[in-house]
Amino acid sequence: MLPGTNTLKEILSQPEIWEKTIAQVLDCSFDITAFFKESPVSEIILTGCGSSYYLSLSAAHTLSHVLGIPCRGIPASELIYYPHLFFSRSRLRGGNIIVIGISRSGSTTETWMALKRAKGDYNARTMAVTCKASSEIERVADYYLGLPFSDEKSVVMTRSFTSMLLALELMGGILGENSNMVDQLKRLPDLLRSVLKGNTELVEYLARNGDITRIIILGNGPAYGVACEAALKMTEMVLELSQAYHLLEFRHGPRAITDPKTAIICIPSDAAEEEEEILLSELKELGAKIITVGKLWPRADFSLGIPVKELEETVRLPLVMVPLQLLAYKRAMARGLDPDNPRYLTQVVKLQHAQ
Amino acid sequence: MLPGTNTLKEILSQPEIWEKTIAQVLDCSFDITAFFKESPVSEIILTGCGSSYYLSLSAAHTLSHVLGIPCRGIPASELIYYPHLFFSRSRLRGGNIIVIGISRSGSTTETWMALKRAKGDYNARTMAVTCKASSEIERVADYYLGLPFSDEKSVVMTRSFTSMLLALELMGGILGENSNMVDQLKRLPDLLRSVLKGNTELVEYLARNGDITRIIILGNGPAYGVACEAALKMTEMVLELSQAYHLLEFRHGPRAITDPKTAIICIPSDAAEEEEEILLSELKELGAKIITVGKLWPRADFSLGIPVKELEETVRLPLVMVPLQLLAYKRAMARGLDPDNPRYLTQVVKLQHAQ
Incomplete structure (x- = not known):
């Protein structure tokens, strides 16, 4: 196969992938709403690694905007190693925090570990957004939104990034009952x-x-x-x-x-x-x-x-x-490079000391 | 004067400047404590531009660690243009937010504007840390910590950065009654x-x-x-x-x-x-x-x-x-450059549309 074939195909497939994403989220809108309304949410933390961390920064802005509650994007490694900074004493008393883990593969060690610890040690409720079924993160999360059609053969994330971002934005529009935003996203x-x-x-x-x-x-x-x-x-x-x-x-x-x-x-x-x-x-x-x-x-x-x-x-x-x-x-x-396989990178980063 | 003279002098002066900083913060410790204990603090937002923004990221971790309340560093421009994301509906109801503006000159437009708006529009209490007296930010802030001895002739911040960071850490140690941390900082x-x-x-x-x-x-x-x-x-x-x-x-x-x-x-x-x-x-x-x-x-x-x-x-x-x-x-x-005066930079960035 020629260099870059998968990446190009995946970039160009985004209109169709987005249609499927929208249909999937709308399909799950009842369950999503039920999960978020189960108890009052005082804060949402979005987390991931690399592209998924950057996704969490933009999605946090969108969710905060439509839901009117504080939302932040945090690298999963920071949540693991400095959890007391995000789940502080004052929050644990009155708060009800949802942590959303974003991972294309659902197997990125830091991301599923962050969810596991947020749930086990800090009583957070957890949600996962991924492009694979039956992954580690799915087993850890209280609620799971899967977008398997957005998965990729390439190492670098392209359509999986936009698909998961779109899914989170649409979820925000639904939860915030912002029909204007939902209509715009559908276009x-x-x-x-x-x-x-x-x-x-x-x-x-x-x-x-x-x-x-x-x-x-x-x-x-x-x-x-x-x-x-x-x-x-x-x-x-x-x-x-x-x-x-x-x-x-x-x-x-x-x-x-x-x-x-x-x-x-x-x-x-x-x-x-x-x-x-x-x-x-x-x-x-x-x-x-x-x-x-x-x-x-x-x-x-x-x-x-x-x-x-x-x-x-x-x-x-x-x-x-x-x-x-x-x-x-x-x-x-x-430049004669192969964007399908950038040097030194793999699709999934698994840590050696995962617990 | 030879290139880099001021920068080098300022870098090497840090031991003495830190001594003065410690003395100054200890001197103000009663007032600082009074300001923070005036009413319950639910969150601290630290803000600034460039180096001062990066300072706010590290200082937020320190304060969160010692005080056990959520603290975040946010670029001043983000606080000005997207305030609803940081002062959200749920926070305004019950919260008591302190916003700390960090600015060497006290005149960086975005930083004093961010404090002014946080106070005027969102009822936040405000504090400023600067290295100059009688600046815009001093007039805007409810409480002002000045470290004039840390000011610099160079364009790039060196001793002003570490001095303001040290001041905020020491303030955290004092407020958190962490005498071990205070002792370490004094060394x-x-x-x-x-x-x-x-x-x-x-x-x-x-x-x-x-x-x-x-x-x-x-x-x-x-x-x-x-x-x-x-x-x-x-x-x-x-x-x-x-x-x-x-x-x-x-x-x-x-x-x-x-x-x-x-x-x-x-x-x-x-x-x-x-x-x-x-x-x-x-x-x-x-x-x-x-x-x-x-x-x-x-x-x-x-x-x-x-x-x-x-x-x-x-x-x-x-x-x-x-x-x-x-x-x-x-x-x-x-490389034959002049670190005292990097090209295209000025000591203070003033916006043209400040209100």
Whole structure:
């Protein structure tokens, strides 16, 4: 099989996978609601490793937004080794915490261990979202949402990331009884077809642009997790260190590295539009190439188009992710690498000392 | 003046500055206690921009650890643009949140605005930690801790970072009535003198090592914020993109970029020792140079020594920071750069649309 075959197939399959994801979550909506309403929820902690951790950052924003309760994304290893910081004395007294573990395979040791300990030691209720059936995490979790059709042959997560993100967002819309958000999310598969059609040529051009040797990705609020994931795609597939920053944080130090070989990919927000445009203007003047994903900004060097006007900020996130996955894939291919099998990585990380 | 003069002076002044910091916090301990005990505190949010944001991550761990209440570090821009995620409906009902703004100058727009809004719109009580008197943030905050002797001439934060971190840790020790921690913190100025004496030669050697072109910094739990700050020092002063990861997160994707020109600087923890050693062994086998700061690991290529055994994990953090500041400084000098004035950066970032 040619290098990258699986990754490309998986990236391009996302419209259909998202349709299946939506159908699956709607199918489970009664059970999901029953699980969440079983007792009052004071806080939701989302956890995972790598891509799934970044997913948990964006999903936490979405859930907090629709449910009006505190939600945070925490790396599973931090939950295991520093649990007292998240399940503190005051919370244990009055709180009712749900911990949601996100793992494509359901077998990532840190993630299922984090759920097991949250439940056993801190009386948390636990939920798992995975793309495999009969995994360790399924056995540990009180409630399990499986999306087996989103599983992948590639090492790097693409459709599994967006599918699990979409599932959590839709779950939030259902639990928050936000029918407008649910309706918007249902439109995403069709909108993604247009996004793919409208952006593939530009992505191809950018991928072959030899002038870009460093990619920085900026995103605020709910987009920060997606920005981190996009940076990880570049790092994993292209083998170039790429980093994400909270949008306005970039001015506080990192901007020193800006140069004409730096591409700044910006995921514009609704909340901070004015300040973001000023920042991008500054970076453009320092010679960086500015690429926006979402809102059009007339002074950007390149704009990947997403139909942002019709969609809430959190609903756009899966759409924003796909052209960036494609960019990482195509940059890897342009460099003769095999994005299906990045060096030194495996599909599942199992720790040797799991208990 | 020669390039880097101020930065070096400020780095080397830290033992004396820490002595002054300790005296200042002890001097204010009655007022600090009175402020915190005024009404029950359910949560502490620490905020800042750039280095001060990273400081807030490590300080939040320390405060959470000693006070047993949830504490988080949040970038000031996120608090301004997405406040509903942190001051959510359920918290406003019963909670009593303190927001601590950290800013060397006290004039960073995002930070004082975040405090102003937290107070005005969400009824939070506010505290500021800065190194300047009579700043915007001082006017906004309910309680103000000033460390004017820690202010700097350089653009990049070095002694102001460790001094404000030490101040917050000592404050935590006092509030948590943890006399053991307070005693350990009081010993830091003297311990730093030995750390500087014992490590300067190795830092010099590492800084001139042309084989290292990429620096990754790994730290768990309380050390993560310090790892981020160390990566930012490299990025700002040396103009090379450097990144920090939660220690075990590195295995979930980023490890693909490991190569013989990559130095992995690890801040070992007490909590996850066994897993960390396995990870470092793997990375060493992939050719990376392993540098530990703190615990000795016999297979490390280089070890920057910190007297870890005598100190709690959070107490070590200021000590860990200094050799990494020195490394960034010396690498910048070895490359003919001026660490006093990194390009494109200013001491204070003021936004144009501050309200």
